[in-house]
Amino acid sequence: MSAPAGASSPRLTLPDAAGTVVDVRAAAARVGRYDDLPYAARVFAENLVRRSDPAALPEALEALLRRDGTRDFAYYPARVVLQDLLGTPALVDLAGLRDALAERGGDPRRVNPAVPTQLVVDHSLNVDVAGDVPDALARNMRIEAERNAERFAFLGWARRAFRNVDIVMPGHGILHQVNLERLSPVMRQQADGLVFPDTLVGTDSHTTMINALGVVGWGVGGIEAESVMLGRPIRMSLPPLVAVGLIGERRPGVQATDLVLAITEFLRTRDVVGAILEFVGPGAAGLALADRATIANMAPEYGATAALFAIDDATLAFMRLTGRAPQQVRRVGAAARALGLWADDVAEAAYDRRLRFDLGGVGRAIAGPAQPHQRIPLTALRDRGDIAPRAETAPQALPDDGAIVIAAITSCTNTSNPRNLVAAGLLAQRAVARGLTRRPWVKTSFAPGSRVAESYLQAAGLLAPLEALGFGIVGYGCTSCNGMSGPLPAAIEQEIAARSLQAVAVLSGNRNFNGRIHPRVRASFLASPALVVAYAIAGTMAVDIEEGVLGHDRNGRPVRLADLWPDDAEVDAVCAAHVQPGQYVAVYEALEREADAPDVPAAVRYAWRDDSDYIRRPPYWNGALTAPFPAGPMRALAILGDNVTTDDLSPSGAILPDSAAGRYLIARGVAPADFNSYGTRRGDHRVAVRATLANNRLRNEMTPQHEGSWARIEPEGEVLPLFDAAERYRARGDALVIVAGRNYGAGSSRDWAAKGVRLLGVRAVVAESFERIHRSNLVGMGVLPLEFEPGTTRRTLALDGSERYAVEGYAEPSPPRGMLTLAIERRDGTRLSVPVRCRIDTHDESAMFAAGGLLPRIAAELLAEGVQP
Incomplete structure (x- = not known):
């Protein structure tokens, strides 16, 4: 347990009665130079000084100041933010933990978030009605409410039953945009006047958007978020701290989207995986905060x-624009200067590496067809054989390959940026004036991340021309970016x-992975x-698109992109005239009035329904799921390639009737029209486990003749749907393993990508490398992540899935990042021993894994503590 926040630390008084801050420099001076630290390390240092046990502080602070990445420290984020697809299962887990504690003689009221926890319902909205229909917004929101009535009722119970939980119900925007515009104070203040940096973790990988405000935050899985919610620190070592110096000025006509696609392409080749980046230099200083948010x-x-x-x-200008109180803006400026967090104060910080990127070298581009870093400059499109120019198609006919069937203005990445939307x-507006229309086979939609976007577009007279081209507002949420594009016309x-x-x-x-946007779409491009x-x-x-003809105007004259593209001065003039603080104030005051409505008290324990296919009591405290790691051999459920994403492991989009989840729901009496999506049903583990490895674009190398969710039973060699194969192995009592390539678990921070494989019976994943969040989630679910040594792969070992696998040398608790042996027995009886690194990275993770995962560990700790609520 930590000391009370700031209880024993010397303080500095801020000017203008803005409060006090801990004197981090004085504490740091005993062991090192605070002024050498980059921005993120200064925030961590403040957190240590304010939250650490005084006896442990000197050693922890020394490790931080000396950049000792081999020692971990306790980091206490100030709050947790949740999106509903991962936040709802997290709250379901806490409700289940209350039951588990009560049934073991504990007090269920002790299961309660200890830090502010804010959930925004933004992932449930499906584009059932496209943007060319005048009442699309009302109809989509009505359908959303009907489909998700049980989920939303559970969230209503959770808001009343748990302390420190605030829930923004649907129709208000996307979590990260609401967080940027309203939820984050940038600096927080305690009742005793102590001011400290806002910090957070979130159950969405794009939580990093808040970094644009100077707020340290990142995405975690729901499992780790639950731990932070319950007051546990994150045990972490200092990651690499890398400065990205931005130079130059952006070229005319280049959008923030173009910048971030180029930066993504650049950084993907600079080995920044797991690092904390800090954008510095004149190029960074010259970016408006909304552009910074797109990049972050x-x-x-x-x-x-x-x-x-x-x-x-x-930063302060953005706070004023979004209607933050003047006293809060002054407090942020004063505290940032006192803590050395003002941009000028970190200009000479010592980084582990420095990179440089020229904004002036960026032109307009798209990215695809299946990865965000696959950037294609518009000037290069004509040279690509797969999208070479062809003769113009008849007005009503669906063209050949390359037909665009979905065009969506969507996502927190871009709809938070007024310049992007005004452009x-x-x-x-220019296209409509020339008489152009969208092609009839294109399903169009516009889903802003905040209601403020509607306000300034309406004020500028730009909403009507968007509607005329089919980009009417369909709702306020993630929609197509999260795979909720809705059905195409039959x-x-x-x-x-x-x-x-x-x-x-x-x-x-921000993402275009295979199968993510729509099951019938083969290629997706970000723009x-x-x-x-x-x-x-x-x-x-x-x-x-850069030089060719988009269409012909009323007089038959060809219209090109250059004829329609607005110049920067026009965009800036519209933003200056029509994006105003009063719009933000009006939108968020209405939201706060809704949140302040009186509540009816809720029962301490949730009343689970046996007939539910949305919310079901979780099984994570059952004996079978807390069993020790198996000593005996395991069978391979799947052998997968590089860059397997969490969309492959646990898709969020449409449920197909012939999928394992679809067949289960039909057997339960649910009509396909009422399936909703995989993501919305993650509160019921019986559905969600059937969604595991269910992406219809998945490639299991054990079944090369099949695309999708298939597996091969060994030793028989029979090919079955993957869930059925896992059930066959479960009936036999066989533990399972997954073998994969590089960057296993990339993409969204969804914990069900780990929960699902554990419930399928997978006890270990052996890969060339792991994505940061997913590796943590695997450990939290009691699945052992093992990493091949460099140069060793499934291919160099000629693995085909017929083998039996065992892990030798594992003992609980396992030393962090220790070496183990993967014993492989081939079909012909030959054996080989392969060294692998155990990716349990900290002593805390080792204790968690030995307990069977995070949730069983927390239950045991709560029972042992015996602390009254």
Whole structure:
């Protein structure tokens, strides 16, 4: 347990009665130079001084100041933010933990978040009604409420039953944008006047968007988030701290989306995986905060843990723009200067590495067809054979391969940025004035991340032209970016299937993994909102979007992108005139009035329903799931390639009737029209386990003749649906292993990618490397992550899945990052021993794994503590 926040630390008084801060420099001076620390390390140092046990502080502070990455320290984030697809299962787990504690003689009221926890419902909205329908917003929200009534009722119970839980119900925006515009104070203040940096973790990898405000935060899985919610620290060692110096000025017509796609491509080749990046230099200083937010948002796409911009005048200007109280703005400025967190104060910090990126070298681009870092400059499109220019298609006919069937202005990455949206609106205005329309086979939608976007677009007269092109507002949430694109018209789906067309989606999102955006889409491209509008007019990737003809105006004259693209001065003038603080104040005061409505008291324990397929009591305290790691051999459930994503491991999008989850729901009497999505049903483990490894684009190398969720039973060699194969192995009592390539578990921070494989019976994953969040989630669920030594792969070992596997040398508790042996017995009886590194990285993780995972460990600790609520 930590000492009370700031209880024994010397303080400095801020000017203008703004409060006090801990004197971090005085504490640090005993062991090192505070002024050499980068921004993130200064925030960690403040956290240590304010929260550490005084007896442990000197050693922890010394490790931090001397950049000793071999020693870990306790880090206490100030709050937790949740999106509903991962936040709802997290609250379901806490409700289940209350039951587990009560049934063992404990007090269930002790299961309660100890830090502020804020959940925003943003992932449940499906685009059932496209943006060309006038009442799409009302209809989609009504459908969302009907489909998710049980989930939303559970969230209502959780808000009343748990302390420190605030829930923003649907229709208000996307978590990260609401966090940026309202939830984060940048600096927090205790009742005794102590001011300290806002810090957080979130159950979404794009939590890093808040880094634009100078707030340290990153994505974690739901399992780790639950631990922080319950007051446990994150045990962490200092990651690499890398400065990215931004130089130059962006070229005319280049959007923040273009910048972040180029930065993502650049950083993907600079080995920043797991690092905390700090953007510095004149280029960073010259970026508006909304542009910084676009760049920080995509930190997971370039592999970084966080992507920080230090606090400066642009930070304070954004706070004023978004309606923060003047006293709070002054407090942030004063505290940042006192703590050495003002941008000028970290200019000479000592980083582990320095990189440099020229903003002036970036042009307009898209990224795809299946990874965010697959950047394609628009000038290079005409040279790509797969999207070479073709003759113009008849007005009503669906074109050949490359037909764009989804064009979506979506995601926190881009709809938080007024310049991006205003540019799209101005392009639409010019297109409508010329008589252009979207192609009829393109399903269009616009889902802002905040209601403020509607306010300033309406004020600028830009909402109507967007609506005229089919980009009416369909709701306020993640939608297509999260795979909630909704159904395509039946005739379009039939033609795609009949002709085996390579249908395409273009979206202003942050991810475009295979199968994510829509099951019928084969390629997805990320683009700025303005380019999304242009592509909806073109209707096909076969058009040279930079130089070619998008369409013809009323007089038959060709119209090109240059004829429609607004200049920067026009965009800036519209933003200056129509994006105003009063809009933010009005939107968020309405939200706060809704949140302040009186509540009816809730029962301490949730009343589970046996007939539910949305919310079910979780099984993680059952004896079978807390069994020791198996000493005997394991069978391979799947052998997978590189960059297996959490979308492969636990998709969020549409449930197909012939999938394992679809068949289960049909057997339960649920009609396919009422399936909702995989993500919305993660509160019921019986559905969610059937969604594991259920991506219809998955490639299991054990079943090369099949695409999708298939496995091969050994030793028989029979090919079955993957869930059925896992059940067959469970009936036999066989433990399972997954073998994979590099970067296993990339993408979203969804804990069900780990929960699901554990419930399938997987006890170990052996890969060439792991994504940071997913590795942590595996440990938290009692699944052992093992890493091949460099140069050793499934291919060099010629593994085909017929083998039996055993882990030798494992003992509990396991020393962090120790070497073990993977014993492999081939079908012919030959054996080999392969050294592997155990990726249990800290002593705390070792204790957690030995307990069977985080949730069993917390239950045991609560029973042992015997502390009254």
